[in-house]
Amino acid sequence: MQNNTLLQDDLTWDLTTVFKNDQLWELEFQSIEKILPTIADYKNQVTETAQGLFDTLEFDHELGRRINLIYLYSCLKSDEDTTNETYLSMHLRAQSLFIQLVSATSFIIPAILAMDEKLLEQYKESHEGLTLYRHYLEEIYIQKSHKLSSEQEELFSQLEEIASAPSQIYHVLTNAEIDFPMVTNEVGEKIQLSHGIYHVLLESQNRVVRKEAFLAMYETYQKQIQTFASTLSNHVKATNKKARIRHYSSARHAAMSQYSIPEKVYDQLLSTTKEHLPLFHRYMDLRKRLLGVESLHLYDVSVPLKDDVALEISYGEAKKIIIESVAPFGEDYQKVIQQGFDNRWIDVVENKGKKTGAYSFGAFGTNPFILMNWQNNMDSLVTLTHEFGHSMHSYYTRQTQSLPYANYSPFLGEIAATCHEELLFEYLLNKTEDTDEKIHLLHTWLQNFCNVVFVQAMYAEFEQTIYEWDSTGEALTAQKLTDLYSKLMKNYYGKALTVDEVAGVNWARITHFYYNFYVYQYATGKSAALMFSKQILEQGKPATELYINAFLKAGNSDFPIDILKNAGVDMESSEPFIEACKVFEEKLTLLEDLLCNK
Structure with missing residues (x-):
C-alpha cells in the first residue's frame, strides 16, 4: 500500500479535465440548484407546439449533461479515498441533485406518451431540430401500450417500494446478517x-x-433456506404482477422490452447452448481426469489446473502488451489507447482507502476514466484490457454521437470489453513458445467460457422456469427450488460432476436472480464478442472498420439488436451461439493435444 501523495502523477487520473478544482465544482453545483425550479416552466409547453417539445428535450438533455459531470467528478474523487468525508459529502450531494432532476423532469415522458401519435409525427416532420430526436421519441413511444394513466402510475410508484422489499431483505441477509x-x-x-x-x-x-x-x-x-425461498418467491411474485399490470405477456417480456430485445434471443441462447452441452461435459471429463479424482464435485470446478505458471507482469509491460494486442483494430485505435496511458485516464495503484475493484466511467465531453488496483499479475492485465474495452466503446460513442445517443444499452455493454479480452488471449497464446504457458492460458480461457456461457445459460433457464411456475400458481418452495437447481446442474455439467445434495441450494447465493432476467446478457455478450473477434482476426480491415463504425460508434442511435446486425452479428439467429461453441471446441481440442504431447 502507498499513500496517494507519494504517487507519481502518471499513475493517477487527471480529473482537472472535468473540473479544474473543487471550487469550480461547487459553483456549478449551486448554479444547477438555481435552475432546477425553472423546469416546471416547461410543463405547459412540452406538447403544445413542435418548438415547445424541442426546447423541452434540449433543456432536459443539457441539464442532464451538466449534472453528469458533477456526479462523475464527485464519484471519482470519493473513490480515490473512500475515507475522505469531504468528497463523500460531495458525492452524496451529487446523488441527491441527480434524484431531484429525475423527479423534476418526470412529467416529460408521460406528456409525450399522452400525445396523439399523428400529432407527434407532424411535429417531427415540421421541426428540423426534432429530426435529431426521432429515434429517441420512437423508443419512448414504443412503450406506450404498457404505460398506465397518470393516477395509476402514481399508485404504481407508491407500491414500487413495497415490491422491492424482498430484494432489499435478501441483500441485507446475505451481505450483513448471515x-x-x-x-x-x-x-x-x-x-x-x-x-x-x-x-x-x-x-x-x-x-x-x-x-x-x-x-x-x-x-x-x-x-436459512426457507427465508431465502421466501424472499425469492415474493420477488418473483411481485415482478410477475407488475408485468401483468403493465400488460406485458410475462415478466421476461417486460424486462427485455425495456431495451427492445426480442425474446427470441433468450430462446436461441437456451436451445443452442443445450445442443452444445456435450462440449461442457467433455471439458468436465477432462478436468476430472487431470485432477485425478474418483468423483468431481462443485468444489473442484474452480481450482486452476495448472498452478505452477505464475506470469508476473509490471504495469509498464502491461501497457506495451495491451497496445500490441489491439493491433488488429489498426493504428488509430492504438493511438487512442496510448493517449489514455499518456493523458492519465487511469488511477493505477492500490492505496489505503481507495475503492476496490475496477471500472470504466466517464461522461459526455470527458475522456473515459479507469479505476484499477494494480497487481503485477495476469488478472490485472486482463482487467485493464477489459476496462479499456469499455473505455474505447465509450470514447468512440461520445466522439461520434450527439448527446441523446451518447451512451449504449446494457445489452451491448460487455461486448467491447470481452472482445478486448479475446484479442489479448490470442496475442498471448501466439506469442509464447512455452507449452506450460499455453496450457495455462487455455485452461483459463475455457474455464471463463464455461462460467460466462454455459453456467449463465443454466441460471437463465432456472430463472425462466421459476417465473413460469409462479405465473401458473405453483408455489416456489425451498425444496422445489433446490430440486430444480440440482436437476439443471446435472443436465448442464454432465455425468462427470457429482451433485452433492447440499449443492442444490446454490440458487440462494445468486444475487442476479433479483435483477430480473439480467444473467442471459453475460452469455449473449460473450457470444457476440467471440464472433466479432473472429471476424476481425480472419477478415482484417473490412471487419475492423465495420466493428468500429457500426458498433463502437453507434451508441443508442438505433435498437441494440439492429446495431449488432448492422455490424455483422445477428443475435436473433443461432449463429453467434454456434460460432462461440465452435471456438470453445477448437480451444478444448488444442488443450487436449498439448496435454497428449507433453
Whole structure:
C-alpha cells in the first residue's frame, strides 16, 4: 500500500479535465440548484407546439449533461479515498441533485406518451431540430401500450417500494446478517469465512481446504433456506404482477422490452447452448481426469489446473502488451489507447482507502476514466484490457454521437470489453513458445467460457422456469427450488460432476436472480464478442472498420439488436451461439493435444 501523495502523477487520473478544482465544482453545483425550479416552466409547453417539445428535450438533455459531470467528478474523487468525508459529502450531494432532476423532469415522458401519435409525427416532420430526436421519441413511444394513466402510475410508484422489499431483505441477509463459521486455510490457520475468502479458498490446490469451505458456505445457506425461498418467491411474485399490470405477456417480456430485445434471443441462447452441452461435459471429463479424482464435485470446478505458471507482469509491460494486442483494430485505435496511458485516464495503484475493484466511467465531453488496483499479475492485465474495452466503446460513442445517443444499452455493454479480452488471449497464446504457458492460458480461457456461457445459460433457464411456475400458481418452495437447481446442474455439467445434495441450494447465493432476467446478457455478450473477434482476426480491415463504425460508434442511435446486425452479428439467429461453441471446441481440442504431447 502507498499513500496517494507519494504517487507519481502518471499513475493517477487527471480529473482537472472535468473540473479544474473543487471550487469550480461547487459553483456549478449551486448554479444547477438555481435552475432546477425553472423546469416546471416547461410543463405547459412540452406538447403544445413542435418548438415547445424541442426546447423541452434540449433543456432536459443539457441539464442532464451538466449534472453528469458533477456526479462523475464527485464519484471519482470519493473513490480515490473512500475515507475522505469531504468528497463523500460531495458525492452524496451529487446523488441527491441527480434524484431531484429525475423527479423534476418526470412529467416529460408521460406528456409525450399522452400525445396523439399523428400529432407527434407532424411535429417531427415540421421541426428540423426534432429530426435529431426521432429515434429517441420512437423508443419512448414504443412503450406506450404498457404505460398506465397518470393516477395509476402514481399508485404504481407508491407500491414500487413495497415490491422491492424482498430484494432489499435478501441483500441485507446475505451481505450483513448471515453468520459464516471459521474454516481452515492452506497453511492450517483458522480464518473467518466470507464471500470473498470463499472464492480464494475454492482455488486452493488443497482439496480438503476446498471441501471444508464449500460445506461451510452451503450448509450456512441451508440453515436459512426457507427465508431465502421466501424472499425469492415474493420477488418473483411481485415482478410477475407488475408485468401483468403493465400488460406485458410475462415478466421476461417486460424486462427485455425495456431495451427492445426480442425474446427470441433468450430462446436461441437456451436451445443452442443445450445442443452444445456435450462440449461442457467433455471439458468436465477432462478436468476430472487431470485432477485425478474418483468423483468431481462443485468444489473442484474452480481450482486452476495448472498452478505452477505464475506470469508476473509490471504495469509498464502491461501497457506495451495491451497496445500490441489491439493491433488488429489498426493504428488509430492504438493511438487512442496510448493517449489514455499518456493523458492519465487511469488511477493505477492500490492505496489505503481507495475503492476496490475496477471500472470504466466517464461522461459526455470527458475522456473515459479507469479505476484499477494494480497487481503485477495476469488478472490485472486482463482487467485493464477489459476496462479499456469499455473505455474505447465509450470514447468512440461520445466522439461520434450527439448527446441523446451518447451512451449504449446494457445489452451491448460487455461486448467491447470481452472482445478486448479475446484479442489479448490470442496475442498471448501466439506469442509464447512455452507449452506450460499455453496450457495455462487455455485452461483459463475455457474455464471463463464455461462460467460466462454455459453456467449463465443454466441460471437463465432456472430463472425462466421459476417465473413460469409462479405465473401458473405453483408455489416456489425451498425444496422445489433446490430440486430444480440440482436437476439443471446435472443436465448442464454432465455425468462427470457429482451433485452433492447440499449443492442444490446454490440458487440462494445468486444475487442476479433479483435483477430480473439480467444473467442471459453475460452469455449473449460473450457470444457476440467471440464472433466479432473472429471476424476481425480472419477478415482484417473490412471487419475492423465495420466493428468500429457500426458498433463502437453507434451508441443508442438505433435498437441494440439492429446495431449488432448492422455490424455483422445477428443475435436473433443461432449463429453467434454456434460460432462461440465452435471456438470453445477448437480451444478444448488444442488443450487436449498439448496435454497428449507433453
